Amino acid sequence: MSMNNRVSHMIRALIYVVLLPFATSIMPGCSGHEEHPHQEKGHHSIVEQLRHADKDTIEYEVSTEELMADIKKVLAQVPESEKEFYVLERQSMIKSYPCSNCHSVPLEELKAESKDKKKAHWNIELVHAGSDAMECSTCHDTNNLDQLKTITGKALTFDHSYKQCAQCHSQQYKDWIGGAHGKRVAGWAPPRLIYSCASCHNPHSPAFKPRWPARLNTQKLKELNGK
């Protein structure tokens, strides 16, 4: 077989193998067999298919249960979510808990007693919304400081403080439930365990301060200066 012949042979083979099946598949009624039985029930657009994309069809063989064993967590109280998930505990992280160690008498009494002394919570400065919208008692139950409260006065434990944030930041809350805001702990395999809002944001001053990169990029500087 000459070189030319061999090349034309290969091209013809290519047409049969690659192009012909493609051509028949785009011609209506030409495929001859039922490759896509679901198409009989009507065409499914990408968007329609995505609507069910949250229904996880992957059967995981691994689990992060073991990795999570020593991590303090609670089952999230999120009726909005179809799936159960865990959130990091907060209460056990708070050094001054139980607050009732000092707050066993009414706040007004405590305040009168400590009037001339250094403020007990001198390290807490409220930089969150304006003072019209927010004061200590917006979030803390001043009748029982061992717990938080909602705007309507319903009790919340410190472990479920994300529900408090959700009252005003509903968009971030929805994103957090879906996994688009926040972060997972211990990998992607189930069960799902995520950081609570207060794991990242200080509720008293929640905005992140702008900061410089950890290291000056000297290479970039050289490039910018054309050296």
Ligand code: HEC
């Ligand atoms: C070591 C004692 C002590 C502990 C523990 C303590 N507090 Fe206090 N707290 C005080 C005193 C005293 C005051 C009275 C005002 C002051 O001195 O700042 C006070 C005041 C407050 C106020 C009112 C502040 C204001 O300006 O109106 C809040 C809210 C509060 N505490 C929350 C808490 C919470 C929540 C905890 C637990 C996580 C806690 N405290 C734990 C001593 C304590």
Ligand code: HEC
């Ligand atoms: C937006 C809601 C909110 C407001 C307003 C607020 N707190 Fe808190 N506070 C929290 C939450 C939530 C925690 C638990 C934080 C965590 O999980 O680490 C907390 C923790 C604390 C603690 C224990 C941890 C620590 O930093 O010592 C004290 C004390 C406290 N708050 C006092 C106050 C005082 C005093 C004010 C008013 C000046 C205030 N808080 C205003 C939500 C709030």
Ligand code: HEC
């Ligand atoms: C009573 C309503 C209310 C509650 C409860 C509340 N926030 Fe806020 N928060 C606000 C308002 C109002 C602002 C100011 C928004 C602005 O300046 O655009 C704010 C600002 C913030 C910011 C800064 C946003 C920015 O763009 O800089 C963060 C982060 C934040 N809140 C997180 C939280 C977290 C976490 C909690 C729960 C511990 C919480 N908030 C609870 C009302 C609330």
Ligand code: HEC
């Ligand atoms: C894993 C850490 C983490 C967790 C958990 C987290 N956040 Fe954030 N949040 C961030 C970061 C990072 C930003 C971006 C800050 C910036 O751009 O300056 C942010 C930004 C925000 C802002 C500012 C507006 C915006 O969307 O950029 C709000 C409000 C907020 N978070 C609320 C919440 C609430 C409410 C929760 C819980 C339901 C939560 N966050 C959980 C890290 C976290």
